[in-house]
Amino acid sequence: MSASTPATTAKKTPRVQVSRRRRRVQNTLIAYSFIAPNFLGFLIFTLGPILFAFALAFMHWDGNTPIEFAGLDHFWKLFEDRIFQTAFWNTLVFTGASVPLTLVCSLGLALLLNQKIFGRNFFRTVAFFPYVASLVAVAVVWNMLFNPEYGPVNMVLYNLGIDPKDLPRWAADRHWAMATIVMFSVWKSMGYFMVIYLAGLQGISSELYEAADIDGATAWQKFWRITLPQLAPTTFFVSVILTINSFKVFDQVYMLTQGGPGTSTLVLVYHIYNEAFISWDLGYSSMVALVLFMLVLMITIVQFRWSQRGEEDLS
């Protein structure tokens, strides 16, 4: 933060003092020239639209007719819109299931692949690959693997002796569709969070473990008393990112179930997408987006507070 600039270092010599003001203006211009190429694009295509989105939530607009002020119309509509409520609930269910699962899986994976085992780098690469693979491509495979009639997954279950009538119909079944999407999401993203956990694990001082060994601690004790508390900042970071990501879930739903069957996997972003690009109710769509934003903001604040308290407890 305390970067010293040419202006402050040259301050002492009197000759420079005269042109200090000009020098400062020049330095400012140089600094702005550095951020300008990125900032102009960012301002026009990100910041501007964000501010416009907030305004649109209080407007009536279908994208063509003149914009009309709507006041809180869209806000009140949220309370009557059953589909919105379903989408809201489904998003919470998805989050409640996928965040803890991904957290545990990626931590487990990181602990596993942090050990000195043969082919460690290969296994890390393998675990990470689903994250970089195209969602469209892997969703197609997933759909085929979990095909209720002749997909290999159900074939294996059938051969294990499960009655064909009891075989889950996965994405095609109201009760299983959300579980299918959660499984898919965990599978796809756990490798990425494993990498973050691995970085966290490497940051733990080995002296802590050596001291614990001298005290005769078991592996289990070392995990609960050293590893887990030391990883608290990482876990905080991962859980914030995961929660935010899961509020934004869309692609998986679009590819696997299109929100169905019925409305069983309809999530908030799917509702936003439908209202905007199918119904062209841009004002209302922005209001739902605003709710999504408030959710993300709230979670970030809550988790931030919680993590701060956690750190105080530790010290």
Next chain:
Amino acid sequence: MPLRRRRKPVKWGLILTYLTVALVTVTMLAPFAWMLSASLKLDRDVFAFPIQWVPEQPRWENFVEIWTKIPLGLFVYNTAKLTVIVTVLQLLTSSFAAYAFAKLRFPYRNALFLAYIATIAMPWQVYMVPQFLLMRELGLTNSHLSLIFLQAFTAFGVFLMRQFYMSIPDELCEAARIDGMSEYGIWWRIMLPLSMPALSTLTIFTFVNTWNDFLGPLIYLTRTELKTIQIGIRMFITQYGQEYGLIMAASVVSLIPVLIVFLLLQRFFVEGIASTGLKG
């Protein structure tokens, strides 16, 4: 580490570890192996059970047919073009801006940076509609420019590069300034060469995200000759829903570039994540 290992009675734990690793590997790789295997089969053999992992008579024709059934070559070209332009722009403008945010002082620096940070947490879906309307006003829908503008100036890139530059000692820039090097020179000759891990991380992220982007092209591109490979594969699925062998072949093709970039840069990627402050 060696101290600890010698004391532990390892055998059972090690066997359990390898078993778990094997299980995880199978879970992670099986879908890809199945995809590859299915891409070389006749449609009627794709779902044959028990799974025949290595087809007896691999149908290489699948990989020939996909290029003629849909304009796959064009889709690949479009995606490659977009990805390269976006990645280059992203690397240049992000590292350029990040240098100012990390090493220079100027009015409103912190306020501007805060604007960047605040938008990172903002779901894209919150502003995708106004963004679309803006692009429409500018006459950019149904053009590749819209997607370039959409993805080339992300807050994430600036944030990532700045985090990395913060870890480079200020004295280095200071010394260069005393030697009479301009700020642009410092960025180009000192910062860029030093930031290879961070640049590699950003390259993978941008490359993978742009190559795999699905919702962006879905919203912006309706003309076939502009479409990207992800949209192309989806088109393929809806048009030739039962031709599993072909769909899998096209999917395999779409994965290859990402696999190559990932394997080339993945060492940097892990280092990059570790060194850009994500440790908390």
